[in-house]
Amino acid sequence: ADFIELKNILDRQIRDAVYKLERLGDEIKQRFKRDYRYKRWFQDWDAMTESTSVTKVGDKDSSSLWCDSEDSDAKL
Numbered sequence: 001a002d003f004i005e006l007k008n009i010l011d012r013q014i015r016d017a018v019y020k021l022e023r024l025g026d027e028i029k030q031r032f033k034r035d036y037r038y039k040r041w042f043q044d045w046d047a048m049t050e051s052t053s054v055t056k057v058g059d060k061d062s063s064s065l066w067c068d069s070e071d072s073d074a075k076l
Helices: 002-036 040-046
Strands: none
Touching (some): 002 040
């Protein structure tokens, strides 16, 4: 029973860390857009299709947390 409880705590901590990283990534992306949106290279980058989380695409078993939104069925 002790082993399972520790695993549950670890899973929650990992999940919390992922949420924090996603928030940090969103903040950095907003700052980046604000500072460089008038640059031509940024406009090209911003026009690219963005990758999405596997959890948003579906509940498929994958070794990666992320997949390309254009090819969500591809296994990495």
